[in-house]
Amino acid sequence: MAEAIQQKLKAELEKFSQVQKDVSKSMSVRQKLETQLTENNIVKEELGLLDSSNTVYKLIGPVLVKQDLDEAKATVTKRLEYITGEIQRYEALLKDMEKRADDHREVLTSLQQELQKAQAAKSPNCG
Amino acid sequence: MAGGGGRADMEPLGGVHRLREEQEKVVKDCERRIQHWSKVSGDYEALSDRLKTLPDRLSYDIMVPFGPLAFMPGKLVRTNEVTVLLGDNWFAKCSAKQAQAVVDHRMSHVKKELEDLSKTRKNFESRVGLAKDLETMSASKGEYVDIREEVTTSVVTKGKQRIAHKPNSKPKLDVMLDLNEEEEEKDGGSSKGVLTEEELWRRLDELERLEELQDERDRLSDAADMNGEDSSSSSSEEEKEASSAPPVNGLSLKPGWSPAPPSSTPPPDRKAEDDDEEEEEGSRLPTIFFSHTVEPKKVRINTGKNTTLKFSERKEQKEHSKRKKKNGHSNGHAHHELHKITSPADIYRLFVDVRNGEPIPRKSILKSRSRENSVCSDTSESSAADFEERRVMGRSFSHDEATHSDTSDGITEEDSPTTVPPLSSSRFEAFSGTVIEKDPMPSGVPHLTIVPPALPTILERKQEEVASDVPEAPPKRLSKFKAARLQQK
Numbered sequence: 001m002a003e004a005i006q007q008k009l010k011a012e013l014e015k016f017s018q019v020q021k022d023v024s025k026s027m028s029v030r031q032k033l034e035t036q037l038t039e040n041n042i043v044k045e046e047l048g049l050l051d052s053s054n055t056v057y058k059l060i061g062p063v064l065v066k067q068d069l070d071e072a073k074a075t076v077t078k079r080l081e082y083i084t085g086e087i088q089r090y091e092a093l094l095k096d097m098e099k100r101a102d103d104h105r106e107v108l109t110s111l112q113q114e115l116q117k118a119q120a121a122k123s124p125n126c127g
Numbered sequence: 128m129a130g131g132g133g134r135a136d137m138e139p140l141g142g143v144h145r146l147r148e149e150q151e152k153v154v155k156d157c158e159r160r161i162q163h164w165s166k167v168s169g170d171y172e173a174l175s176d177r178l179k180t181l182p183d184r185l186s187y188d189i190m191v192p193f194g195p196l197a198f199m200p201g202k203l204v205r206t207n208e209v210t211v212l213l214g215d216n217w218f219a220k221c222s223a224k225q226a227q228a229v230v231d232h233r234m235s236h237v238k239k240e241l242e243d244l245s246k247t248r249k250n251f252e253s254r255v256g257l258a259k260d261l262e263t264m265s266a267s268k269g270e271y272v273d274i275r276e277e278v279t280t281s282v283v284t285k286g287k288q289r290i291a292h293k294p295n296s297k298p299k300l301d302v303m304l305d306l307n308e309e310e311e312e313k314d315g316g317s318s319k320g321v322l323t324e325e326e327l328w329r330r331l332d333e334l335e336r337l338e339e340l341q342d343e344r345d346r347l348s349d350a351a352d353m354n355g356e357d358s359s360s361s362s363s364e365e366e367k368e369a370s371s372a373p374p375v376n377g378l379s380l381k382p383g384w385s386p387a388p389p390s391s392t393p394p395p396d397r398k399a400e401d402d403d404e405e406e407e408e409g410s411r412l413p414t415i416f417f418s419h420t421v422e423p424k425k426v427r428i429n430t431g432k433n434t435t436l437k438f439s440e441r442k443e444q445k446e447h448s449k450r451k452k453k454n455g456h457s458n459g460h461a462h463h464e465l466h467k468i469t470s471p472a473d474i475y476r477l478f479v480d481v482r483n484g485e486p487i488p489r490k491s492i493l494k495s496r497s498r499e500n501s502v503c504s505d506t507s508e509s510s511a512a513d514f515e516e517r518r519v520m521g522r523s524f525s526h527d528e529a530t531h532s533d534t535s536d537g538i539t540e541e542d543s544p545t546t547v548p549p550l551s552s553s554r555f556e557a558f559s560g561t562v563i564e565k566d567p568m569p570s571g572v573p574h575l576t577i578v579p580p581a582l583p584t585i586l587e588r589k590q591e592e593v594a595s596d597v598p599e600a601p602p603k604r605l606s607k608f609k610a611a612r613l614q615q616k
Contacts, residue, residue: 039214042236046213046229050221057210057218064218072217079215 002118009111016104023097030090033083040080047073147258150251157248164241171234175227181206182223290338 047056047069056072057064067075187203209226211219221229468474 036215042233043213043215043217045232046211046219047217049228049232050219050225054222054225055220056213057220059216059218067217072219076215076217 002115002122005111005115005118009108009115012104012108012111016101016108019097019101019104023094023101026090026094026097030087030094033087033090037080037083037087040076040083043076044073044080047076143258143262147255147262150255150258154248154251154255157244157251161241161244161248164237164244168234168237168241171230171237175230175234178209178223178227178230181209290334 050056050069052069054069056067056069058067058072058075059065184206185204186206189201189203190198191201193199207223209221209223211221211226211229213219213229468477
């Protein structure tokens with residue numbers, strides 16, 4: 001009886017740890033997106049300050065590619081929108097994963113309690 | 128941190144320690160970030176300076192770094208063109224001035240970050256200090272000591288167990304002198320074995336007293352708790368009154384009105400208002416507590432001679448009545464058997480004066496008898512109808528002689544009312560008016576020769592019949608009414 005509970009506990013623990021990893025991963029991705037968001041905001045501002053006399057380059061790998069100012073502005077704006085969308089998606093994902101993690105945690109605690117009870121029941125019998 | 132703080136109470140050392148650690152971590156992180164941003168700020172300052180000086184010359188001779196270890200001479204041309212990194216791999220070629228503008232813009236951003244970080248750091252530093260203090264407090268090392276109180280459920284519980292008492296369900300044993308002892312015993316948890324009936328009754332009395340004591344406590348704490356337990360009947364009122372006395376006094380004997388005014392006030396009030404007897408019981412004013420006492424239910428009466436007279440039920444009454452017969456006790460004892468008031472008539476039965484060692488019913492309970500050193504109530508000599516007096520006396524006497532029953536009539540035995548008048552005569556004052564109570568004698572009257580009908584004439588007749596020697600008052604009354612009748616005729 002106790003062994004069965006222990007096995008169940010182990011399985012549940014693994015699942016729980018998996019979910020926890022997913023949670024942390026999503027969190028880090030989200031953080032990255034956050035920084036990108038801020039950065040792109042700054043770029044947008046900077047581009048606004050510039051006028052057409054300046055040439056805008058984009059770094060693609062080791063190459064600086066000339067870009068049109070307006071194009072650059074549009075690109076940056078689009079990127080901003082994309083980033084915000086990604087952030088929202090990841091937030092929802094994160095919430096869901098956290099909930100799953102909580103469920104797993106509860107199951108774990110209940111299993112632990114059962115295990116303790118079984119052990120307690122066993123020990124007086126044996127002892 | 129929240130978890131650490133929550134655990135702080137349970138495990139003072141561990142929880143607080145953890146809390147402090149967490150807070151210190153945050154503070155360190157803040158410091159690190161502040162350092163970073165201050166470096167960035169320094170860099171930008173330098174850059175700004177460079178940008179200012181760069182366009183001064185068309186070209187500069189410089190030593191160009193060639194890898195990590197070598198330099199080579201070179202020239203810096205096109206000093207006005209600056210490629211600015213806008214972020215996210217975007218570059219823009221700008222003039223020096225434009226670059227300067229960008230730099231300034233970024234500088235403001237950095238400064239903002241720096242300010243925020245420093246504020247956070249300050250907050251957490253204070254929190255760390257608090258956690259440190261808490262740690263020292265809980266460890267009892269510091270100057271401050273955490274005050275802890277053990278919660279005793281016995282004190283906290285307000286919802287005390289109430290036992291529904293029947294009025295006069297159990298007789299009050301004579302425990303006047305043993306009150307304190309019993310209390311102590313009770314508190315000590317002494318459980319008396321139910322060996323005999325008397326002991327049983329004693330035990331019941333103790334329990335009831337304790338409960339009343341608890342009632343008092345609760346009432347004191349609530350200040351609004353009306354003790355309606357024993358208020359089912361007037362007799363229970365008396366019990367309560369009596370019981371209210373002991374907690375205040377602690378001793379059964381006390382001179383005059385004890386510091387428990389509430390207990391003293393009821394009797395006169397009670398006498399005054401028959402119908403309100405039950406109400407009075409601790410209900411009018413939150414401060415009037417009747418069931419305080421742990422003593423046996425006794426009414427403390429200022430007799431002037433004897434300090435306190437108490438009502439006790441049944442056995443006490445019997446004892447006292449016996450004593451009375453022998454010794455002619457003071458007023459209080461006379462009340463013992465009469466203390467149960469279920470009808471107005473009982474009032475007069477209860478509150479009787481004792482003269483020459485014999486209980487004498489008063490004419491009226493509404494007036495004080497201060498000078499007579501009689502019963503506690505305010506009855507005075509200016510009495511009611513004589514028949515009432517006689518009634519009371521008769522009842523008292525009857526009570527004395529008969530077996531004491533707590534029924535309202537109590538006057539099971541028709542005692543010779545004739546015996547009454549002689550006693551009363553000496554006491555009564557001249558009463559010009561006639562106070563006729565039509566209500567008071569619902570049931571008890573029949574026993575007496577004096578039946579209180581509504582008409583004074585009948586009373587007169589009765590009085591005439593009975594009161595062979597009704598002194599001043601009856602004759603006067605008779606005369607008055609007779610005169611009236613004669614006049615009418």
